[in-house]
Amino acid sequence: MSSTSTAESRYERGLALLAQIGDTAVIDGLDDIAPDLGRLTVEFGYGDIYNRPGLTLRQRQLANVAALSALGTAAPQLRFHIGGALKAGVTRREIVETIMHISVYAGIPAALNGLTVARQAFAADPEAGDGAGEDDTGEGQPNETSRDRYARGLEALRHIDGHAGEQVVASLQDIAPDLGRYIIEFSFGDIYSRTGLDLKTRELATVAACTALGTVAPQLRVHIHGMLNTGGTRQEVIETITQMAVYAGFPAALNGVTAAREVFTERDTTG
Structure with missing residues (x-):
């Protein structure tokens, strides 16, 4: 297969995938300044990566x-x-x-x-x-205590990130224990839950x-x-x-x- 036909195949494959998620005219906005960037975006971003x-x-x-x-x-x-x-x-x-x-x-x-x-x-x-x-x-309730959020967050942290996550929180105990608590309460007790x-x-x-x-x-x-x-x-x-x-x-x-x-x-x- 020639390099030209290979490039055409990548472009066509990429353009077909791009059409699945948006208007392919998005690349036309580059025609007056960097048309090659539009082509490369289709070939690499969609023809190679997305496929x-x-x-x-x-x-x-x-x-x-x-x-x-x-x-x-x-x-x-x-x-x-x-x-x-x-x-x-x-x-x-x-x-x-x-x-x-x-x-x-x-x-x-x-x-x-x-x-x-x-x-x-x-x-x-x-x-x-x-x-x-x-x-x-989320899983929280209006008027729940910080202890409730912490317990829910700690359970989620242990389930999701396991020992690696617990190590992060433990590493903060000697310098910023409240930051460790916020990670558990907000990140895992509020958001992840x-x-x-x-x-x-x-x-x-x-x-x-x-x-x-x-x-x-x-x-x-x-x-x-x-x-x-x-x-x-x-x-x-x-x-x-x-x-x-x-x-x-x-x-x-x-x-x-x-x-x-x-x-x-x-x-x-x-x-």
């Missing part, structure tokens, strides 16, 4: 929503991929929960900005997905976000453990990280793979 096995289209779109919300620097692309998630069968509730989840890793302002973009995307396609706020509750996303999807979103941020390797390792602990496979971990090459760059993906290798080796060694 890989290992993740469903729904999973890929939720990973994008998580990563772009965490980065906080690409609102137009976040809106595009929220629309793409809806077209891939993701519900509004799942999108909202994914963005709320990111408040733990990128901060509440990032989540607030992400929800603003989500509101715009929902308004532009009112028939897609389901209601954004229906059954919008909410309905709307299963635990494996929450960990997939976390791996995507932490990879894209590129500054939290220790936390990425913890949540790779967590993704595996909640039913994710090693292939799904690697595919999530590989996809981030498109949205956060190759260095972020390479660092993510290094973290994954360390986690896999640790699990193989300790059994």
Whole structure:
């Protein structure tokens, strides 16, 4: 097969997949300044990466929503991929929960900005997905005590991240014990205990976000453990990280793979 026909195949394959999640005219906006970037985006992003096995289209779109919300620097692309998630069968509730989840890793302002973009995307396609706020509750109750939240959070932490998560909290006891308590109460007692996303999807979103941020390797390792602990496979971990090459760059993906290798080796060694 000639290099020309190979390139055409990648482009056509990518364009067909792009059409499943959005308007292919999105790449036309580059025609007057960088048409090759439009072509390369279709060939690499969609022809190569999106066509890989290992993740469903729904999973890929939720990973994008998580990563772009965490980065906080690409609102137009976040809106595009929220629309793409809806077209891939993701519900509004799942999108909202994914963005709320990111408040733990990128901060509440990032989540607030992400929800603003989500509101715009929902308004532009009112028939897609389901209601954004229906059954919008977690496990908590109005007037519950901090002890209740802590107990629920500690149970979730142990189930999701296991020993790796407990080590993080234990490491704070001599310098910032309240921070450890907040991690348990808010991150796991409030956010992780909410309905709307299963635990494996929450960990997939976390791996995507932490990879894209590129500054939290220790936390990425913890949540790779967590993704595996909640039913994710090693292939799904690697595919999530590989996809981030498109949205956060190759260095972020390479660092993510290094973290994954360390986690896999640790699990193989300790059994």
